[in-house]
Amino acid sequence: MPEAAVATRRLTIAEALREGIAEEMRRDPEVFLIGEDIGVEGGFGGAFGVYLGLPEEFGHERIIDTPISEKVIAGAAAGAAMLGMKPIADMQYSDFLFECMDELVNQAAKMRYMSGGKVSVPMVMRAPVGMTLRGAQHGQCPESYFIHVPGLKVVAPSDAYHAKGILKAAVRDPNPVLIFEHKLLYGSKGREAAGGMDLTAEVPEEDYTFPIGQAVIKRAGSDVTVVATHVSLYRALAAAETLTADGIECEVIDPLTLQPFDTETIFGSVRRTGRLVIVHEDTLTGGWGAEVAACVADECLDYLEAPIKRIATLDVPAPAAPVLEQRILPQEQTIVETIRRLVG
Amino acid sequence: MDAGAAHLQLETVQELYRKVALIRRFEDRVYRLFLEGEIPGTLHQYQGQEAVAAGVCSTLRIDDWITSTHRPHGHALAKGVNTSEAMAELYGKATGCCGGKGGSMHLGDPAVGMLPAIAIVAGGNTIVTGLGLAMKLRKSDQVAACFFGEGATNEGAFHEGLNFSAVEQLPIVWVCENNLYGASTPYGRVSLVPDVAERAKVYGIPSQIVDGMDAVAVREASAAAVEHARNGGGPTLLECKTYRFTGHSRSDARGYRTREEEQEWAKRDPLIVLAARLDEATVARLEAEVKAELDEAVEFARNSPDPDPATALEHVYA
Numbered sequence: 001m002p003e004a005a006v007a008t009r010r011l012t013i014a015e016a017l018r019e020g021i022a023e024e025m026r027r028d029p030e031v032f033l034i035g036e037d038i039g040v041e042g043g044f045g046g047a048f049g050v051y052l053g054l055p056e057e058f059g060h061e062r063i064i065d066t067p068i069s070e071k072v073i074a075g076a077a078a079g080a081a082m083l084g085m086k087p088i089a090d091m092q093y094s095d096f097l098f099e100c101m102d103e104l105v106n107q108a109a110k111m112r113y114m115s116g117g118k119v120s121v122p123m124v125m126r127a128p129v130g131m132t133l134r135g136a137q138h139g140q141c142p143e144s145y146f147i148h149v150p151g152l153k154v155v156a157p158s159d160a161y162h163a164k165g166i167l168k169a170a171v172r173d174p175n176p177v178l179i180f181e182h183k184l185l186y187g188s189k190g191r192e193a194a195g196g197m198d199l200t201a202e203v204p205e206e207d208y209t210f211p212i213g214q215a216v217i218k219r220a221g222s223d224v225t226v227v228a229t230h231v232s233l234y235r236a237l238a239a240a241e242t243l244t245a246d247g248i249e250c251e252v253i254d255p256l257t258l259q260p261f262d263t264e265t266i267f268g269s270v271r272r273t274g275r276l277v278i279v280h281e282d283t284l285t286g287g288w289g290a291e292v293a294a295c296v297a298d299e300c301l302d303y304l305e306a307p308i309k310r311i312a313t314l315d316v317p318a319p320a321a322p323v324l325e326q327r328i329l330p331q332e333q334t335i336v337e338t339i340r341r342l343v344g
Numbered sequence: 345m346d347a348g349a350a351h352l353q354l355e356t357v358q359e360l361y362r363k364v365a366l367i368r369r370f371e372d373r374v375y376r377l378f379l380e381g382e383i384p385g386t387l388h389q390y391q392g393q394e395a396v397a398a399g400v401c402s403t404l405r406i407d408d409w410i411t412s413t414h415r416p417h418g419h420a421l422a423k424g425v426n427t428s429e430a431m432a433e434l435y436g437k438a439t440g441c442c443g444g445k446g447g448s449m450h451l452g453d454p455a456v457g458m459l460p461a462i463a464i465v466a467g468g469n470t471i472v473t474g475l476g477l478a479m480k481l482r483k484s485d486q487v488a489a490c491f492f493g494e495g496a497t498n499e500g501a502f503h504e505g506l507n508f509s510a511v512e513q514l515p516i517v518w519v520c521e522n523n524l525y526g527a528s529t530p531y532g533r534v535s536l537v538p539d540v541a542e543r544a545k546v547y548g549i550p551s552q553i554v555d556g557m558d559a560v561a562v563r564e565a566s567a568a569a570v571e572h573a574r575n576g577g578g579p580t581l582l583e584c585k586t587y588r589f590t591g592h593s594r595s596d597a598r599g600y601r602t603r604e605e606e607q608e609w610a611k612r613d614p615l616i617v618l619a620a621r622l623d624e625a626t627v628a629r630l631e632a633e634v635k636a637e638l639d640e641a642v643e644f645a646r647n648s649p650d651p652d653p654a655t656a657l658e659h660v661y662a
């Protein structure tokens with residue numbers, strides 16, 4: 001977190017991202033934005049309003065409204081990046097990334113390697129994730145598809161301070177970076193889903209970055225390590241509060257980056273607590289939690305006092321009806337009960 | 345025109361009015377219920393475009409198929425999805441046409457020839473070629489119609505689907521609803537070719553520009569395209585020029601277009617266009633029928649149970 005002496009204000013994630021993008025565009029004329037409905041006059045400023053106000057400052061030359069052509073969004077970003085520019089591409093919903101898997105997986109991810117290190121692809125792709133009662137094609141959390149691809153970096157910030165810092169680091173990174181943000185965490189609307197917690201954070205006035213590949217311990221504790229992102233992170237923090245009444249102290253970690261994963265921070269924590277719970281909104285099977293569990297089992301088996309537990313969305317597509325959605329999402333109560341059994 | 349043909353035509357206009365009114369009043373009610381918190385999720389509404397769905401579907405048989413989009417309410421009602429079950433689906437109820445699993449963006453019912461709507465823009469434009477291919481391989485005389493917006497024509501899927509349907513001469517009617525905007529983006533900003541109909545020609549597909557505010561005109565154009573496809577003549581593209589009266593989705597303030605433009609299109613409201621061909625008493629009777637059907641649908645949806653949470657785990661695999 002920022003030093004006490006630094007001037008800060010509380011921002012939402014949307015505000016912090018907007019500020020971070022504007023700062024990077026001012027700093028480097030090679031940074032540009034590309035996506036659908038991002039800069040149209042009288043429009044939305046992107047599906048979640050992150051770009052509102054930016055066209056007035058930067059104009060339409062650097063804020064490029066594309067046709068509904070995801071292959072072009074990813075392909076043009078990758079191509080411009082291959083010539084050294086620093087595109088920030090926008091996907092309205094992460095579900096639409098499947099429209100441009102070739103550009104991301106076959107092209108952007110592999111170009112450096114195929115060229116023997118001669119070609120860089122310093123692009124950023126932002127994509128919102130999460131279930132919000134919109135059904136099977138507008139509610140996925142596809143982060144885990146991409147951690148499987150060597151050559152891509154994958155980050156998943158959950159608060160304004162880290163969202164801004166990691167976005168700025170991503171723009172300056174010489175590799176393709178995918179940034180997954182949760183729809184319910186952009187503004188104040190997601191408060192309820194996030195357990196009523198304040199979703200704004202102190203953000204310094206001055207320039208800063210937050211390194212890709214570094215996890216953050218959000219709450220220290222000695223009994224169990226809980227690793228979670230996005231809404232699940234806030235549910236884990238709420239569960240940790242509840243569990244203090246049972247005398248259980250949870251150490252809650254926000255990994256922030258899913259590829260390359262900061263295993264050292266997790267290993268260090270598990271060596272202290274002896275227990276690990278991973279919570280994510282992606283479905284269970286093959287989710288990033290499985291990878292973390294495997295790494296910890298590999299390195300920390302002797303320290304483990306209990307089986308590693310994963311709490312995730314059940315292995316079904318997102319349903320539309322509220323009762324069905326609630327049934328499959330990882331709930332705070334499940335986290336509480338799982339940890340009670342683990343520690344008890 | 346002899347008396348018999350005139351009578352037939354009058355019946356057709358009444359049928360079309362009834363469908364257009366059903367969709368309009370359904371959508372207006374749904375909007376209110378959504379604002380009142382009875383309907384969860386989000387909405388992409390169809391007011392203004394009803395003549396397209398009503399006109400095209402009036403030329404299809406129940407065993408013909410359609411694919412639809414993120415804006416499917418009108419297509420569903422026009423193809424014959426039960427009004428109460430469509431409403432219940434929007435409520436997320438167990439009795440909905442998809443058991444509450446689909447919701448607004450995935451309305452549909454295979455029993456009446458409508459795949460659950462596909463909310464990925466241009467997603468239906470490749471799937472429909474499979475429907476057409478199955479019909480062709482089985483030598484059936486069915487036809488598939490694919491609804492999509494002008495925004496979809498900039499996806500690769502649009503072009504791949506068109507080309508394949510042409511080379512395989514598939515029994516497909518491509519129905520483009522050109523309502524001028526894809527979300528906030530005016531079509532002129534993302535295509536230098538204002539008429540989608542032009543794009544079909546380069547793939548060797550006959551196409552036609554249709555007044556999408558006039559259900560009778562849509563019906564006539566669609567009837568010819570459907571017959572052509574049914575007789576083995578291959579695909580046709582109909583570009584229906586139309587307008588969505590509402591925002592793109594429920595929270596859209598429509599700052600990207602002018603109120604004057606909206607007023608101009610409102611004069612060509614598909615209900616007004618049809619009502620001009622009917623007498624007042626007929627219109628009143630049809631509206632009363634529609635109202636009764638919708639009262640029943642809302643009651644049905646309200647009184648239906650939520651899905652059993654356990655059903656969340658069903659239907660992933662057979």
Ligand SMILES: Cc1ncc(C[n+]2csc(CCOP(=O)(O)OP(=O)(O)O)c2C)c(N)n1
Pocket residue numbers: 036068070092096099414415463464465466492493494495496497523525526527592
């Ligand atoms: C592949 C894909 N990209 C983007 C979206 C987000 N989106 C939903 S509707 C829409 C605009 C679609 O415009 P158009 O096809 O003309 O249909 P209309 O909304 O006008 O009915 C967009 C961009 C999506 N659902 N799928």
